[in-house]
Amino acid sequence: MDELKEIIRLCISYVFRRSICDIPTNSLNKTFATLRNEIKLDNYLTSIKAFFILRNDYKEFPTDDRFTAAFVNRDIYNMRSRNFVLSHLENFNNKAPIKIENFTIEHIMPQNSNLCDEWKGLLGDKWKEVQKRYLHTIGNLTLTAYNSEMSDKPFFDKMEIEGGFKESALRLNGFLVKQTNWDETTIQERAKLLAYKAVRIWEFPQLTDVELEPYMDIEKLVQKYDLNTYDFNVVTKILFNALDRRILNLSPDIKREFKKLYIAYKMDTNFVDIVVQKQRLRISANMKFSQVHDPHDICRDITNLGRWGNGDVELFFEDMDDIDKVMEVIEQSYDLHAE
Structure with missing residues (x-):
């Protein structure tokens, strides 16, 4: 049963990482159809891991580096899977998981194109460019039950109001309560922290060279280009x-x-x-x-x-x-x- 759970997690990670990296989905049916031909009944889990690791070109399983680079810059808010992303980031290794249905997505830096003076001061002279680039990225998104109260309020008001970030028990808001500023640097820093967690949630399969070697044919051992x-x-x-x-x-x-x-x-x-x-x-x-x-x-x-x-x-x-x-x-x- 544990092996089956791990295989399912790997399949989810494969599909999700490719989605984040914007890799076309039109090959997925054929990829999973051919997977059954690669399974070794005497070493079920290892053979499936090897299958994923050895995929290349358009069937690739994105590496940690590629996935991280895409994750911090991706427009998460407009993805259909945005609730899936945020709930998993919040509930990872959490013994008291939340129900995301009880919360709404909050843009820490507001969506309003006519930001108030407090926000413009925090974001700096290039506030329009910063807002455009980072608005819907993971570094600027969180969960709250007080979306309407927060609205377009300045960062410090969102922190201090009743039900604000300082009163939030959500893990996603743990970084926010330590901040005295919210600008391009802090958005990037939070995005990197969340990407580090995402790499552990949606893992890349791990095998040693010794474990992988039996699944590599002569063609795969030849010098490869990328x-x-x-x-x-x-x-x-x-x-x-x-x-x-x-x-x-x-x-x-x-x-x-x-x-x-x-x-x-x-x-x-x-x-x-x-x-x-x-x-x-x-x-x-x-x-x-x-x-x-x-x-x-x-x-x-x-x-x-x-x-x-x-x-x-x-x-x-x-x-x-x-x-x-x-x-x-x-x-x-x-x-x-x-x-």
């Missing part, structure tokens, strides 16, 4: 994240592979490859140039020219406004290889 292999900057990372999401959303059957010099997306064979350049992404669509329909005139014929990647169609992605045009070409290549 996103850190490529020379991304702020611009190209934004472009890549957007395009990567669009490509993977085409089908749960798409496999993404990190090669030494490019990133490949494939069915049985590559249908598109991406090379990271200084200020743009170079894209190779794996089809004949005569096959491409190019109404926007963004493609180039590279037949018999030496390029990293596969195919005779080359195009570039350097402006987010062009993503639909780029995807039109990529979808043509995908359709050819999906037949």
